[in-house]
Amino acid sequence: MSARGILWGSTALVLLACLVLVLLIVATKVTRTLRDRRTSALVAPHRADLLAVGSGEDEDGTHRDALIAVEGPAREALDDALVDLLAKVRGVPAEELAAVLLAHGAVDRAPHDLKHRSTVRRARAAHLLGLCHVGAALPLVVDALRDPAAEVRVAATRALGLLREPSAAPPLLAAVGADRAVPAGPAGDALEQLGVGIADALRDGLLATSPTTRTVAAYLSGEGTFTRSIDLLRLSLRTDEDPVVRATAAVALGRMGRTADVAVLLEGTQTHQPIELRRACAAALGDLGDPSAVDGLRALLADPDPRIAEIAATSLLRLGPIGRAAVDGAPTNASIESARAVARLQGSLS
Amino acid sequence: MTAAEGIRVLVADDDPDIRDLVEFKLTQAGYAVEAVGDGLSAWEAFQTEPPALVILDVMMPGLSGIDVLRKIRESGAATVPVLMLSAKSRDSDVDTGFAVGADDYVIKPFSPRELLHRVNGILARVR
Numbered sequence: 001m002s003a004r005g006i007l008w009g010s011t012a013l014v015l016l017a018c019l020v021l022v023l024l025i026v027a028t029k030v031t032r033t034l035r036d037r038r039t040s041a042l043v044a045p046h047r048a049d050l051l052a053v054g055s056g057e058d059e060d061g062t063h064r065d066a067l068i069a070v071e072g073p074a075r076e077a078l079d080d081a082l083v084d085l086l087a088k089v090r091g092v093p094a095e096e097l098a099a100v101l102l103a104h105g106a107v108d109r110a111p112h113d114l115k116h117r118s119t120v121r122r123a124r125a126a127h128l129l130g131l132c133h134v135g136a137a138l139p140l141v142v143d144a145l146r147d148p149a150a151e152v153r154v155a156a157t158r159a160l161g162l163l164r165e166p167s168a169a170p171p172l173l174a175a176v177g178a179d180r181a182v183p184a185g186p187a188g189d190a191l192e193q194l195g196v197g198i199a200d201a202l203r204d205g206l207l208a209t210s211p212t213t214r215t216v217a218a219y220l221s222g223e224g225t226f227t228r229s230i231d232l233l234r235l236s237l238r239t240d241e242d243p244v245v246r247a248t249a250a251v252a253l254g255r256m257g258r259t260a261d262v263a264v265l266l267e268g269t270q271t272h273q274p275i276e277l278r279r280a281c282a283a284a285l286g287d288l289g290d291p292s293a294v295d296g297l298r299a300l301l302a303d304p305d306p307r308i309a310e311i312a313a314t315s316l317l318r319l320g321p322i323g324r325a326a327v328d329g330a331p332t333n334a335s336i337e338s339a340r341a342v343a344r345l346q347g348s349l350s
Numbered sequence: 351m352t353a354a355e356g357i358r359v360l361v362a363d364d365d366p367d368i369r370d371l372v373e374f375k376l377t378q379a380g381y382a383v384e385a386v387g388d389g390l391s392a393w394e395a396f397q398t399e400p401p402a403l404v405i406l407d408v409m410m411p412g413l414s415g416i417d418v419l420r421k422i423r424e425s426g427a428a429t430v431p432v433l434m435l436s437a438k439s440r441d442s443d444v445d446t447g448f449a450v451g452a453d454d455y456v457i458k459p460f461s462p463r464e465l466l467h468r469v470n471g472i473l474a475r476v477r
Contacts, residue, residue: 047370054367055375055462085367091461 042077046070050078053100054085056093064096068103079106083124086131098132107132111140122147123155130159138165145175145182157182161190166197173201173217177210184216191220199228206232206249211242218245222252230257234264237281247280254284259292266296269308278308286315294319294326301330313339317349324349354380357473358399361385362392362418363407363435368458372405372435375462376469389413393421400427403473405465408436408443416450423451431472435460 043050052063070078079101086097101107106128113125126144129137141163144156157175160168172191175182191198198220205217206229218236221229229252236249250268253261265288267273268281282300285293293315300312313336316323327336343349359381363369366387373383384401386392390412396404404422406415413421419432434447437458447455454468 051370051374055371055378057375057378085371088365088367088459089371089462090459091463093462094459 039077039080042074043081046074046078050081050085053096054089054093056091056096058096061096064100067100075104079104080124082106083128083131087127094131101128101132107134110134111137114140114144119149119151122149122152126152126155126159130162133163135163135165138163138168142168142171145171146178146180148180150180153180153182154186157186157190161186161193164194166194166201169194169198169201170204173205173208173213174210176216177208177213181212184212188216188220188223191216192224196224196226198224199226202226202229203232206236211240211245214240214242214245215248218248218252222248222255225256227256230261233257234261237264237268243274243277246274247277250277250280250284251287254287257284257288259290261288262290262293262296266293269296269300269312271303275305275308278305279311282308282311282315286311286318289319291319291322294322297323298326298330301327301336302333306333306335309333309335310339314342317343354470354473356380356382357403358382358384358401359403359405359469360392360395360401361405362387362389362395362410362415363405364388364410365407368407368435371462372465375466379466379470381469389415389418392418396422396427396430397425400425400430402430402477403469404430404432405435405469406432408434408438408447416446419447419450419452429476431476433465433468433472435465 046067049063049066052058053067058064067078067082082097082101086094086101089097098107110125110128113121116122116125122144126141129141141156141159145153147153147156153175157172160172169191172182172187176184176187202217202221205213206221208214208217214236217229218233220226221233233249233252237246237253240246240249246268250265253265257265262285265281265285269278282297285297297312297316301309303309303312313327316327317339327340330336340349357380359376361369361372361376361383363372364387369385369387373385376383384395386395389410392404392406393413396418406418408415415434415436419434422428422430422432431453432451433454433456434452435456435458436443436447439457444455453472456465456468
């Protein structure tokens with residue numbers, strides 16, 4: 001075959017593949033739209049009952065009983081709508097919606113559905129187990145953190161937050177650094193929901209092999225002021241091989257550190273350190289609010305990096321009269337003026 | 351006839367479930383509810399006829415709830431009370447809502463009964 005023939009053949013193949021792909025996308029969208037319409041049509045006759053239960057306007061249980069009595073194909077569609085609504089309300093309405101799902105057998109089926117071939121069903125099952133606070137399903141939901149589908153892993157993460165069982169913290173922290181990772185945002189939210197019982201897990205997380213896990217552990221230690229993590233945060237700031245972990249540890253120390261941490265943070269502002277760490281440490285010194293940082297911060301006002309100089313000036317202005325005096329006594333530059341302007345806008349400087 | 355009878359409340363949320371729930375709850379209490387699904391529609395509805403109270407979601411297509419709140423506070427009807435109803439639950443989110451001028455901030459998932467109490471409370475204070 002000639003070179004031109006090969007070229008035409010390849011081009012035709014590529015075009016054919018594109019056409020198949022477009023047809024596949026259109027077919028998927030059409031199928032999804034039709035399914036959604038069918039679901040809406042099945043739920044529509046029960047919408048008023050659903051809203052009455054979901055809004056707590058069902059004191060005698062009439063609407064709840066009407067929902068429980070739904071049979072046939074409408075029941076499955078209704079269960080999906082119940083799960084959607086259950087995620088949006090709390091209090092008595094949430095308990096009543098869960099009672100309907102329980103009466104329909106949806107909660108009993110959910111552990112089995114976690115192994116269903118459909119990704120949507122697996123994700124929905126994880127979500128339902130969390131929403132209905134099925135504590136006995138905790139190990140199954142933890143297993144779902146390793147599901148091949150990202151959608152299911154995220155649903156399992158959120159479910160673990162809803163189950164509020166602190167023993168889920170170590171697998172959640174490990175999941176953010178796994179090959180099939182759980183996104184740090186939902187994992188952080190779920191871990192925060194687990195409460196103070198995650199303190200030890202956060203300490204262990206700061207020593208994990210995955211830098212993502214260490215970063216999340218450092219961030220949450222600061223957000224939740226988990227003082228038990230302070231010694232390891234100092235260690236992370238000084239020695240961690242990952243600059244993001246070090247900067248995150250600096251932020252956490254700024255939120256809950258002690259006077260002793262001024263020296264640790266100032267060490268992080270030295271010129272041989274990575275620029276992001278220097279900036280994080282300079283800002284953290286302002287958060288910490290300890291006056292013993294004044295001399296170190298004053299030295300940064302003439303830093304070659306104008307952003308560091310500005311952050312140092314901002315931190316000094318946050319330290320009260322002694323910090324403001326240090327800024328006023330320094331030769332002025334654009335960074336200092338910028339920090340003053342921001343402080344004026346924020347109302348902390350007249 | 352209840353104290354809420356006919357008082358106009360504008361609800362803006364891109365989630366139809368939330369919109370319907372809030373509309374159902376407030377309508378049952380006697381309020382006249384206008385529900386819209388995005389920030390721009392909320393701002394247009396507000397301009398057409400300012401309601402007695404506005405309930406705004408934060409994350410909406412087009413204009414965010416914070417953007418709409420800012421516009422309301424810069425408008426000729428700046429004193430209309432606004433209640434934010436949002437899944438954004440961090441302290442900084444709540445701080446932003448109040449800083450821009452919200453009168454109250456309810457976090458999702460929410461209790462419809464509590465929302466009604468807050469609406470009643472705000473309106474009782476301003477009317």
